[in-house]
Amino acid sequence: MIAEIEALASAALSRIAAAANLDEMEAVRVEVLGRKGTLAEFGKLMGKLSASERVDAGKALNGAKTSLEAAFDIKKTAFESAALNERLQSEWLDLTIPPPGLTPGSLHPLTQIQNEIESLFFSMGFTILDGPEVETEFHNFDALNIPADHPARDMQDTFWLEGGHLLRTHTSPVQVRGMMRLGPPLRMIAPGRVFRNEEVDPSHEHTFYQLEGMMVDRDVSIANLLYFMKTLLSGIFKRDTTVRLRPGFFPFVEPGFELDIECMVCGGAGCPVCKQSGWVELLPCGLVHPNVLRAGGIDPAEFGGFAFGLGLTRLVMMRYLIDDIRWLQSGDLRFLKQF
Amino acid sequence: MKFSYQWLSELVEDLDIDAKEVSRRITLHTAESEGVEPHGALWAGACPATVLSAEPIPNSHNVKAEVETAAYGRKTVACGAPNCRSGLRTVYVPLGVKKVSGIDSDGMLASMAELGINADHDGIIELTEDIALETDSIIEIDNKSLTHRPDLWGHYGMARELAAILNKPLVDPVSLELLPQGPPQVEVIVEDLALCPRFSAQLFENVTVGDAPVWLQYRLRAIGLNSIGNIVDVTNWLLAELPQPTHAYDADKVQGAIVVRKAKAGEKILALNGEEYSLTIDDLIIADSSGPIGIAGVIGGKGSSIGPETKRIILEAANFNAAAVRKTSSRLKLRTDASMRFEKAQDPENTLRAIARGAELFELVSPGIRSLGGPTDVRAAVKPLPVIDLDFDWLNRKLGRVVEKSEVIGILERLSFTVQGNKVTVPSWRATKDVSIADDLVEEIGRMVGYATIAPIAPAMPVVPPPVNEERLFFNRLRASATQQGFDEVYNYSFISEAQAAKLGISLEAHIRVLNPIASDQSLMRTTLLHGALKNFEDNRRHFGTFRFFEIGKEIHKKSKGLPEEVPHLVAGVYNGHGDGAEGLRELERLMRGYAPACEFRPTDTAHPFEHPLRSAEVWLAAEQIGRLFEFHPNWVEGRAAVLDIDLDKLARLSAGAIRYQPIRRFPASEFDLSILTEPRVPAGTVEAILRAAATTATEKIEFIRDFTLPDGHRSLSFRATVANRERTMTQEEINAERERMIAAISAAGMKLR
Numbered sequence A: 001m002i003a004e005i006e007a008l009a010s011a012a013l014s015r016i017a018a019a020a021n022l023d024e025m026e027a028v029r030v031e032v033l034g035r036k037g038t039l040a041e042f043g044k045l046m047g048k049l050s051a052s053e054r055v056d057a058g059k060a061l062n063g064a065k066t067s068l069e070a071a072f073d074i075k076k077t078a079f080e081s082a083a084l085n086e087r088l089q090s091e092w093l094d095l096t097i098p099p100p101g102l103t104p105g106s107l108h109p110l111t112q113i114q115n116e117i118e119s120l121f122f123s124m125g126f127t128i129l130d131g132p133e134v135e136t137e138f139h140n141f142d143a144l145n146i147p148a149d150h151p152a153r154d155m156q157d158t159f160w161l162e163g164g165h166l167l168r169t170h171t172s173p174v175q176v177r178g179m180m181r182l183g184p185p186l187r188m189i190a191p192g193r194v195f196r197n198e199e200v201d202p203s204h205e206h207t208f209y210q211l212e213g214m215m216v217d218r219d220v221s222i223a224n225l226l227y228f229m230k231t232l233l234s235g236i237f238k239r240d241t242t243v244r245l246r247p248g249f250f251p252f253v254e255p256g257f258e259l260d261i262e263c264m265v266c267g268g269a270g271c272p273v274c275k276q277s278g279w280v281e282l283l284p285c286g287l288v289h290p291n292v293l294r295a296g297g298i299d300p301a302e303f304g305g306f307a308f309g310l311g312l313t314r315l316v317m318m319r320y321l322i323d324d325i326r327w328l329q330s331g332d333l334r335f336l337k338q339f
Numbered sequence B: 001m002k003f004s005y006q007w008l009s010e011l012v013e014d015l016d017i018d019a020k021e022v023s024r025r026i027t028l029h030t031a032e033s034e035g036v037e038p039h040g041a042l043w044a045g046a047c048p049a050t051v052l053s054a055e056p057i058p059n060s061h062n063v064k065a066e067v068e069t070a071a072y073g074r075k076t077v078a079c080g081a082p083n084c085r086s087g088l089r090t091v092y093v094p095l096g097v098k099k100v101s102g103i104d105s106d107g108m109l110a111s112m113a114e115l116g117i118n119a120d121h122d123g124i125i126e127l128t129e130d131i132a133l134e135t136d137s138i139i140e141i142d143n144k145s146l147t148h149r150p151d152l153w154g155h156y157g158m159a160r161e162l163a164a165i166l167n168k169p170l171v172d173p174v175s176l177e178l179l180p181q182g183p184p185q186v187e188v189i190v191e192d193l194a195l196c197p198r199f200s201a202q203l204f205e206n207v208t209v210g211d212a213p214v215w216l217q218y219r220l221r222a223i224g225l226n227s228i229g230n231i232v233d234v235t236n237w238l239l240a241e242l243p244q245p246t247h248a249y250d251a252d253k254v255q256g257a258i259v260v261r262k263a264k265a266g267e268k269i270l271a272l273n274g275e276e277y278s279l280t281i282d283d284l285i286i287a288d289s290s291g292p293i294g295i296a297g298v299i300g301g302k303g304s305s306i307g308p309e310t311k312r313i314i315l316e317a318a319n320f321n322a323a324a325v326r327k328t329s330s331r332l333k334l335r336t337d338a339s340m341r342f343e344k345a346q347d348p349e350n351t352l353r354a355i356a357r358g359a360e361l362f363e364l365v366s367p368g369i370r371s372l373g374g375p376t377d378v379r380a381a382v383k384p385l386p387v388i389d390l391d392f393d394w395l396n397r398k399l400g401r402v403v404e405k406s407e408v409i410g411i412l413e414r415l416s417f418t419v420q421g422n423k424v425t426v427p428s429w430r431a432t433k434d435v436s437i438a439d440d441l442v443e444e445i446g447r448m449v450g451y452a453t454i455a456p457i458a459p460a461m462p463v464v465p466p467p468v469n470e471e472r473l474f475f476n477r478l479r480a481s482a483t484q485q486g487f488d489e490v491y492n493y494s495f496i497s498e499a500q501a502a503k504l505g506i507s508l509e510a511h512i513r514v515l516n517p518i519a520s521d522q523s524l525m526r527t528t529l530l531h532g533a534l535k536n537f538e539d540n541r542r543h544f545g546t547f548r549f550f551e552i553g554k555e556i557h558k559k560s561k562g563l564p565e566e567v568p569h570l571v572a573g574v575y576n577g578h579g580d581g582a583e584g585l586r587e588l589e590r591l592m593r594g595y596a597p598a599c600e601f602r603p604t605d606t607a608h609p610f611e612h613p614l615r616s617a618e619v620w621l622a623a624e625q626i627g628r629l630f631e632f633h634p635n636w637v638e639g640r641a642a643v644l645d646i647d648l649d650k651l652a653r654l655s656a657g658a659i660r661y662q663p664i665r666r667f668p669a670s671e672f673d674l675s676i677l678t679e680p681r682v683p684a685g686t687v688e689a690i691l692r693a694a695a696t697t698a699t700e701k702i703e704f705i706r707d708f709t710l711p712d713g714h715r716s717l718s719f720r721a722t723v724a725n726r727e728r729t730m731t732q733e734e735i736n737a738e739r740e741r742m743i744a745a746i747s748a749a750g751m752k753l754r
């Protein structure tokens, strides 16, 4: 019987090896290993054997079963992996074809730079404030130490509106609104749209964006202002920047400065961008004038501060090398889709 | 304001840096220089020369001139000047040999204009005596950076700065001992000493009126002033040097006393520039018994001006109130060299200095001139000079560095402040407007030591998280969502034209008007962002067949009092050149539902003329209308232009509120579908509202599934209701009851189940 079992197993193994596909092999499995298969038939005959024969025959039977199952599994895995492989090989996809459907739109470059700078300031503890675009003469001028007869009013060509109001010529009115709202000590910025009555050409706009910044605390010095501006500009330009202060006149600060940065094109050696001076004028700043602190309800004997104005439109133009300011409010998607 | 390097070097002893370095130092310590330009560049190498012969060149307007030059021997030049003739003494400039009109022309003969003397370029200069001028360098200072410095509108003031920066002695061009002495000869009455704090006048006789000497013309030309004649040029010199504006009257044309008074309404004056000005009672004038002879601080009158026959002159050196001058000059739109200086608040102490300096210069330009008596000097009570308490420690704290007390005092004294203990007295020319508080002195010290000497120091700031600007965060979320859905962000102007307002049928009166618009098509403030959207559609459809854009900006609405209302809005647009337009509107709905899932679109039969009559809907959220969705009427935009316009104040307010989690239901829900047959064009929203109204709390959800329009126009609308009980499984009876309630409501509304 043992010999028969072995002969059967050996024949079955050959048939498994010869099977061309899973179906053929399955037929062998059912025939040999199935519940009514030939091996099961041998199992039924076992009862007729003597005890010692039974042990040997049982071993032979189990051995045959195990080796057939193993052969079967191996072959089955081979078939499956061949099938999978065949599927994969048939599934070439051209991934260079653009996907159907929408491509995301773009944020306006002014929004992008504003967000970037806002988060830089926020990380330094500054509150972000908003102010109205239509302002009172008081907030735009008087509270900023620019009385009605002051020639400084000529520096900013103003759009006047019916009803005695005006379009803010700078974001500085938010200084006074901010001081009133927050009280000292405070750190705030106010980005927004401002207006100047100027003819429009590639480098001048009547509508542009500024960012006002202010810090009020006890004992704020020019040295603090310098440190802060240097840190800020290094953050904005993502590189170490060299800055210098020189006198500048703005009625709402005393002393007032023009802040220049070392020309990034020539590194200070002189080039057409910096008109050979090595420096590029970037922003006005200064220590807050005591009259402005008073207008904001803050006692200048107790608190001082610095303030600055950053031209966001100018920054956008610098960053993206835009040579015509009019693109920014053109609404032209050929331009805007680039950002 | 232009500064002559030569002039400055006469006022700063031993000036040993060149013009470029002067420009740099002034920029760093005083005011912004815009650069250095040469003046009279041709004088380098120029020399006198005599024309020996001048022969016409055939077929040319030039002549061939042989000249004997003082420095280069005999030269042949081509010259186009009509006055080039044999025997003429003129100026030769070596420029090398050039072919001109067929001859080798070696150098040139120069005109007064080319030599920087005046504007005369009608011919070459004719010398009566040899002159040699030197090329000057002109430093141009940005006027804006001089707004607060009345003293820097003249060379003497800038020289003082330079002397202080370089620590060199300053040379005062004025010798007060030259001030004429004797009884005043000019009768002056000042009616308002607040508007005219000082009026000084000096009479001169035996005047010869003629051309100014070349050196004077050259100097004035260098700083951009034109030579008028010897007397007037002296007044311009005083203005450019001291910087005291002055005026010279023909004394024999002034009748009676000089009166400084307010003009009478409608009084007229013919000014020196040939224009007639009509005056108001706010204008201050100089008058004689015949009427106005000058607009105070702005311009003189023609009637009393200097002419060739003038023999006696009155030199006026006065001081006028800055605000009044500014007001008159801006009302008359007449900005003169005088008004620009007066409106910066000039120093009243300067008037007699100008007369002393004027008397000196008159003698140089009009030999034989004599002063008659001494100056008339009418003035308001002298104001004491301001004294500022300066706390030296405080100064150092403001600067953020230590400047030794002795250095502080040295700087202040070089700038003509006087220091006693901690009391600092301001010089008169800085006291009119510029310096009044200790903070002003921080600037004086800071700029003079140089801001470059201050090392950055980190401010000691408390570490506190700043309050969050929720509105900005909200707007940025809207932006992010819009861009994800393919919308590009645009910025449009706040100004619109009357035609734009009319195009959307908005009354002109609803807008705030700009009183001084840049152009007539930018005269109104937008009350809606739709104008910008219309323009964006129009502009971009020329380049794109399909596009999407959005803007977040402010509508500006009139209010009866106070500041106008600025309402942030979002306008989004989808354009399709072709197609039925449905997809554009759907995209905008999707955008809106993303912003506020609970929003509703309610059809409206009150479409605006610019809207597609059957494609407009109101956007509602929590029982408030927050915006509108529509397609532009094809007469407004060709193609399919869909727009969403949302009030962001309302959206922010209504969509705020914390989200509260609902526990996940433990018992299964059941669903049933209802297909309802309606009349044509009944919106699904109407049917859904009926179903919702009929539903009890057992209904969790009613979803639109599909619609279908029958050939006769009737609609079949299918909805799926999900019903459930949070406590247990619903019985079939309960489910049926809910369904029956809905069916009953449908029937009650006159519709049928399909």
Ligand SMILES: [Zn+2]
Residues within 6 Å of the ligand: A263, A264, A265, A266, A267, A268, A269, A270, A271, A272, A273, A274, A275, A276, A278, A279
């Ligand atoms: Zn450069």
